[in-house]
Amino acid sequence: MTLAGRTAVVTGVSRRRGIGFAIARRLLAAGVRVCAQGWSPHDAEMGLGSGGETASPEFRAELGGTEETFSHSELDLAEPEAPAELLRRAAERFGSVDTLVLAHARSSDFDLDALSATELDLCWAVNVRSSLLLVREFARRYREDGNGGRVVLFTSGQHLAPMSGEIPYAATKGALHQLTPTLSDALVERGITVNCVNPGPTDTGWATEELTSSVGRALPRGRWNTPEEAAGAVELLLDERAATVTGQVLDAEAGFRRWVR
Structure with missing residues (x-):
């Protein structure tokens, strides 16, 4: 791959088993400078971490980053000003940014009976509003340098099968899916591509043993x-x-x- 020389903002970089962590590590190995964001309190809320590890030298070492190639910010993207602040920090540290990878998400296992306005609003703020504001701020700051700009969003499998136990999450991930062609059209004349990844069932440490087994049987590789x-x-x-x-x-x-049991 020919990614060396790019500068990327990558969100959702906190837990070592997370997708954001894997993305940041791969980009750093490819010669990309990375300004990462994470929010450890959400990991702790989900029972997936105690927080604080992102500030450790060991965390940076495992990613393969150095002072010259990597920075990390703990920012709550539920806050309206956080997206602009993240891009400001990236520009201050590395100059022009040509890549934006939005791997953050608020997970939410609320079914219809448990649904609340509070949870819907919070999922919207983190998963959709912050993503749109991040793309807006990225586009405002982007300057064509010959490499072309890149935006990558993340969705889930809600467009392929129901997710009735995760309604706020499915609704907001569905919004990002549907926004992908619209954002692409808005940015294509500026030399920026916009695409979206559905990574499928991914082992980041959150699933129960029973779910791990049943989903494993539904994947051809086991x-x-x-x-x-x-x-x-x-x-x-x-x-x-x-x-x-x-x-x-x-x-x-x-x-x-999906329907294998």
Whole structure:
């Protein structure tokens, strides 16, 4: 891949088993400078981490970043000003940014009976509003440098099968899916492509043993997808050979058969 020299903002970089972490690590290995964002309190809320690890030297070392190539900010993207602040910090640290990968999400396992206005508003703020504001701020700051701009969003599988136990999450991920061609059209004349990845069932440490087993049986390879495989799909869309690919949703599901039990 020919990514060396790019500068990327990558959101959702916190837990070592997360997709955002895998993306940041892959980009750094490819010679990309990375300004990362994470929000450890959400990991702690979901029982997936205690927070604070992103500030450790070990975290940077595992990513493969250095002072010259990597920075990390703990920012709550539910706050309206956080997207602009993240892009400001990236520009201050690295100058021009030509790549935006939005791997953050508020997970929400609320079914219809548990649904609340509070949870709907929070999922909207984190998953959709912040993504749109991040894209807006990125586009405002973007200056064509010959490499072409890249935006990669993340959706889930809600367009392929029901997700009735995760209604706020499914609704907001569906919004990002539907927004992909619209954002592509808005930015294509500025030399920026916009695409979206559905990584399929990905083992980031959140699933129960029973769910891990049943989903594994529904995948031809007999196992869940990995965060590194999701990062590989992102890398494909960032490469210069994908310059003509825009407005697309990539279902990288490895043949997931949803109705196998």
